[in-house]
Amino acid sequence: MDQNILKQQVAAAAIEYITPHLREDMIIGVGTGSTANCFIDQLAALRHRFDGTVASSEASAERLKSHGIPVYDLNSVKEMPFYIDGADETNAQLELIKGGGAALTREKIVASVAREFICIADESKLVQRLGKYPLPVEVIPMARSAVARTLVQLGGTPAWREGVTTDNGNIILDVYDLNIVDAPQLESAINDIPGVVTNGLFAIQPASVLLLAGVNGVQKLTR
Ligand code: 5RP
Numbered sequence: 001m002d003q004n005i006l007k008q009q010v011a012a013a014a015i016e017y018i019t020p021h022l023r024e025d026m027i028i029g030v031g032t033g034s035t036a037n038c039f040i041d042q043l044a045a046l047r048h049r050f051d052g053t054v055a056s057s058e059a060s061a062e063r064l065k066s067h068g069i070p071v072y073d074l075n076s077v078k079e080m081p082f083y084i085d086g087a088d089e090t091n092a093q094l095e096l097i098k099g100g101g102a103a104l105t106r107e108k109i110v111a112s113v114a115r116e117f118i119c120i121a122d123e124s125k126l127v128q129r130l131g132k133y134p135l136p137v138e139v140i141p142m143a144r145s146a147v148a149r150t151l152v153q154l155g156g157t158p159a160w161r162e163g164v165t166t167d168n169g170n171i172i173l174d175v176y177d178l179n180i181v182d183a184p185q186l187e188s189a190i191n192d193i194p195g196v197v198t199n200g201l202f203a204i205q206p207a208s209v210l211l212l213a214g215v216n217g218v219q220k221l222t223r
Contacts, residue, residue: 001215006122010213011038013220014084014120017211019046026050027077029110030064031085032057032103035120039084040064054080056110057103058167074110083114087121087207088200089133094119094207094223095183099136099200102166108198112205119207123214130183134159134174135190136200141171143195150193151175154186170197 052070183203
């Protein structure tokens with residue numbers, strides 16, 4: 001089945017999931033990427049039923065605003081019941097690899113504030129073991145080579161995503177060949193490297209709910 005149709009279907013399932021809970025004063029966390037874009041476009045029809053959003057990237061903020069949906073600075077938000085975002089890979093434990101769109105740091109921050117992280121994906125993203133998709137790592141530019149050398153010691157093969165600057169002014173290293181057996185442990189180990197802002201493993205705080213679209217419809221997985 002066409003992947004775009006699956007993305008539309010899973011976005012619709014997320015809309016259905018949050019709709020009964022919407023309140024006039026509610027702030028919704030919104031992710032980044034093509035699946036999140038489907039969600040944003042469908043959220044537009046409900047824009048009078050909640051207060052506004054916090055976006056995980058400048059691109060999503062622009063798309064939300066183009067629909068007339070208010071976007072708030074996270075610093076002005078105390079409570080966020082839901083964060084809705086896609087993923088590059090997920091396992092059955094709802095541990096994720098994210099950051100294909102280079103927005104991983106803001107995604108992790110916004111997800112950490114939300115009570116529930118609803119991950120929306122098509123079934124091509126479900127894997128037994130994480131790591132076939134190269135792990136994005138956001139790095140302070142001056143630390144690029146030093147961090148790359150340490151990632152090699154951890155068994156990875158880092159590649160600089162040349163030409164890409166994150167919304168935070170940093171660079172991305174995509175790490176191939178990682179054997180991800182213990183995702184929370186690797187997430188901490190990479191975050192501990194000086195110069196790393198964050199990495200795209202969402203395992204210490206995985207998704208709360210995974211909505212997964214496939215040929216037989218959308219299934220809901222929880223931990
Ligand atoms: C962006 C992300 C995205 O959620 C991830 O890349 C999935 O994108 P898409 O929905 O386009 O497949 O982490 O940084």
